[in-house]
Amino acid sequence: MKKISTSVKIFMIINFFCFFLFALCCKAQDDSTLSKIKSRGNIIMGTSADFPPFESLKNGKIVGIDVEIAKNIAKKLGVKLETDLELKISDLSLSSLMFELKNGTIDFMASGFSYTEERARNVNFSESYFTASQEIIVKKNSEIKEPNDLSGKKIGVQLGTTGDSYCTNLGNMEVVRFDKITDSIVALSNGNIDAVVIDGFSADKIVSKNANLHKIPKNLTEESYSIGVKKGNTKLLKIVNEVLLEMKQNGELEKIINSYMQPEYVEESKSFFEEYSPYIIEGIANTLKITFFAAIIGILLGVLMASLKVASKSNKRMKIFDVFVTFYTTITRGTPALVQLFIMYYVIFSRISKNPITAAIITFGINSGAYVCEHVRAGIEAIERGQFEAGRSLGISERVLMSKIIVPQAIKNILPSLTGEIISLLKETAVVGFIGVMDLSLAGKKITSVTFEPALPLFIVAAIYLILVAGLTFIHKKIERRMKKSDSY
């Protein structure tokens, strides 16, 4: 950045725009083809790891029946492609899985995924490998003996599950939705509701623990789980089906399912910190990584923009930069960071890169740059006119004047507001969870979703943010002390 002339700068800005246009125009590449998988040396499975025993988090790793099947797919593909394929797993929400599959970020999805017509429009389904049932739990003395008896009764379901949508669609009963399945069981025991509709293996678990409840023998409905691949990727689909067939024929599938359905597996638990510290650590690392690089981009961009804006005031030829910088700060400061993040990741990045962390860094870098620019501009305008005149009277270029004299003084003026900007940047990055980056906030939310106990993980996450901010404040104080050096001798 040091030695570029005005024309090169203009060129760079034009390039920047062309790059975006190009990114928008060119077609997304299909990274899921077998040859692509081979050249990458890994195959990426997408899953939403909150559905034991198919997929769940254990000691920082995703385990479960779907993972075992995926391992077999990777092995089989490895033989076919003559490379040792590494199995990578991305943990995403169910709704973004479909998008990522379409986008080519993941090669296939295995997430207790059942067939619907709507889904089939976007995804090719493999043969089914497991049939799950929705079953009905009632009190032992209940008058409900079979599914038809549910009509007109109060039915408890877990919000957003297959049971929820099934009962809602039936329409002849009052559906009471609970966030947690345990709450619905309490409500059932207390007599607030008449029955709970839940998937078969959870039903078995609950009934075995509650002596006054039982499962009615007839299933309400059944659904089959399949593996999804990108629509049209028939080669991969064929291999997945071959693997499933082999596993069914040699009994491996049954063995895996049985071993994961074992109650002791489900019951096994470790201390909170042993089990969940990996998320917290990953969360801290990602939050810091995004904040650090975004701050660097933001400061460089902000200082550059502010210098251009100030220089354009005294030089008519640079008027265009004034317009450009004003445009940039208005757009960036006038729209929510989250919307910018979505646009960056889902629109711009979907064609060029699939790394959400990079998208987050660039978004927050550009976002922060606008704020830094305004801080720096105010800091520059607070500097005496004599400093500019002295520099100009020596015949040095505007660039040297800015970078060696004005900006260093301005930075000193604005250090407090700049630290404030970085602190708010650190906290603002909490929204990156929306594009699937496991940052500190998402780590807290994830743990909460597994433990059903919100207080501890959320307080821990809040405390860590506080510590990070305190660390930034400490660094700020140190820098300020060092900068004071020139105030007295």
Add this chain to the structure above:
Amino acid sequence: MIVIKNLSKQFCVNGKHQKVLKNINCEIKKGEKMVIIGPSGSGKSTFLRCLNLLEIPSSGQIIFEGEDITSSKCKINKLRQKMGMIFQKFNLFPNLTVQQNITLAPVNLKLLTKEKAEKIALKLLERVGLVSKKDSYPSSLSGGQQQRIAIVRALAMNPDVMLFDEPTSALDPEMVKEVLSVIENLARNGMTMIIVTHEIGFAKQVGSRIVFMHQGEILEDETPEEFFENPKNERVKEFLSKVL
């Protein structure tokens, strides 16, 4: 060396045009020490600042070493490198040490290597008796010391002409002498200088030519002897009667 033709400058204050310089014509030859005096608001500083384009003239020409600096083709930074400027308020860079203040321009303009520039800085600092302050920051120096450093900073560019804009006005009385003696020294060594000042005694001593400005015009342009012994203009007589 510098030829000024029909130089005019007007400012626009609150929508009202104010003529600060009216058709100034004069010529400064190499080695001359031109001292500009006159009441405040007479346009002395504006005139000086027009010479290195810190103020852009509204009309007229300034020809410096054969080149019209008011034309748009003029390389303004090249021109300024040849003209050292000393300000009333010193304007040292507070974020740099004394030595860095002096070497910044020659090194960044690639006129000198860093080592060479530092050597020259030390030599010049020795001339003004401030070698010991080379690593100090400006805020720790007195006004007189700061102004001497500012002169050294301008000298390090090896200018053809030096412009002084009231170099002692912001100084405590006991510091005026140390700065003036540095300027006198320069004058003795043959530097071309244009000095705006209120120090009449100093003007008499250093100037080879005294210019009196009033309301944007040059009323008197004489040798010091002629100017002080035998003023012609009524306004000059009145001014001198007040200050002498």
